[in-house]
Amino acid sequence: MDNSIVYIVEDDQAVADALCCLFASVKLPCQHFANAQCFLTYYHSNININGCLLLDVRMPNISGFDLQAQLKQRSCQLPIIFITGHGDIAMAVRAMKAGAYDFITKPFNNQLLLEQVQRAINLTNQRNVNEHFKKNLTTLTSREQQILTLVISGKTSKEIAQELAITLSTVEMHRSKLMKKMQAKTIAELLKNYFLSKLSLGNSI
């Protein structure tokens, strides 16, 4: 999605500058916060932000771990990648257990960091698509839902018309309506979104 931003919370200005430079080189927009409190204030008025959060572990006042816990309390979905100069296994385990996306030690490999950031962003995007898909589902009428289930199970319009004892043109009309509602251009896209949503959101679909 276009509105993905890499949010960097890092107290060392030089490190932050280098990171921003790195993301600019791959045209990834980023935003820097000098401490956890600044980010929390920003997040408070921008709850629906997308992208990924790069967090330093050791910072004055509110540490990276503290910020992670506070964001979790606020049900923030932003994936978190920790970057730290003094990471050990215990610390990494702690971060991952608390739901971090990754834990990278400084100095880092640019390529590796960019890859992980990209993956994290894709993950959010997919999650957003899933949420969207689920929301669109609720707008369907019961007939449209019925037809969607049959489409997914691989039936052709003709077979559906026969099964539901309605005319083919009625089926076609419902199909085009539900495709619009589900914001899918092709059957393939519809199927892809359906199965990915089912994977991450479970049987609630």
Next chain:
Amino acid sequence: MDLSTFNKQCYRTLVELSPVGMFYTDVQGLCLFANKRACEICGLNFAEIQGEGWANSLYPADKESALANWHEAVKRCLPFSAEFRFQTTHGKITWGYYQGIPDLSPSGIIQGYTGTITDITHKKTLEEQHLATIALLKATEQNLIEAKEKLQLGLESAKIGVWTEDFVNNTAYWDQQTYQLFGITDVNIKPNYAFFLSCLHPADRAKIKYTTGIALANKTANFNHEYRVIHPNNDIRYLKEHSKVYYNNARKVIRSIGVVWDITDAKENELRLRQNQIEIADTARKSAMGEIASGLAHELNQPLTVIATYAQLCVSQLTKTQPLSNKLTEALEQIVKQAERAGNIIHRIKDITKQKVVYYEPTQLDTLITEAIEFLRYELTEELPKITLEFDQNLLLIYVDRIQLQQVIINLIRNSIEALQEINKSSKKIHVRTFLENNKTAITIADNGAGIPNDLQRRIFEPYFTTKKKGFGIGLAICRSIIESHGGQLVLCHSNHNKGTCFKLTLPL
């Protein structure tokens, strides 16, 4: 003058001059005559003494028995002798020796009594003095016996041995306890200085010989020694000795007396404490090293990260515009490589300092705390403030690294002690409490000291933050990392200006 006249005249004079009182009575024992001396002893005049008048001057306590005995003797016509006291009207008391013999006619009929009264006051006084002296001697002897018994009991129960040494004749006396303390079973051995030295642990002989020599050369009157002896079962015992040395007028040593007792238990306790102290100091040093290294690693890693990131960026930019590898790219790649290498070195140093041996064991919580306080008492020269303890008896065992946890408690109590030194209060207190809280073991350490200023409270756990003149500011940071590595938490409960500070640490059960 014929002889009989002379005799009569002479007798009369002699009777009047005699230093002995004389008297004559009738058959009933009533006085008919008494000479001047007898009157003096009784303190009566001639007229007063007549009949039984003399008895009036008897000392009240003696009167009854004296008269009864006299009447009894007269009744039976027996000779009579007795000692009793007279008291004159002026109150003067005189001891008299009284004797009377029945005066018989040639036919054996009693005609009266003739007798004497002698002043024996002087003799009696001497006798009384003598008796008093004897009584005093007896009492003194009894006191001596009791004192000796007390001393003996004291020596026995304290297991103190007593010895004396005669430097002139090179002999010594050891009491039974001394033999036992030195592990000598054969009490027939006659000890002397050489024998004493042979009893000592070989490593202590030279030292004792040397210090004794110095003490004697300096004419020291009192001195103390500590040494080891080896018992027959190869047990090594620590003994302490206190001795007094006596010198003659020529300042030459003549004799000494001393006491000796076993201090092995105290020594072992001291050694244990010192060992504990070494361990704690060692752990503290290692944790400080770890904390410093970790801080350094963080500080150095930041610029290193910046260098590596920019270098990598340059490499990728260069390869985009000039795909063919050139010298510049190579140089930049080297920068990246070396930055990575430096990063690895830093991580490795940190790993090494973090390799502390952590030894978790079930530990008695109250013992752990009292030992930590004992350690502080041992280590600090100044007197500790009053430390009160409140232990939850249900919290018996916790599973921790004993030394590390003691380090935390020592650190916190030491902070409290320092906070108390800053203030002028009469009742300085530290309260240590253990209790159960939300299924966790909790320990609070509270003082009524200076308190931490509000604006600094949130910074106290930061490494290198300190308000002390001496100190690195890593104490509380170390405490927190130790407690966190135990899966627990260390927090500042409250701190108010001049009211005191309270820290709480919680540990999983």
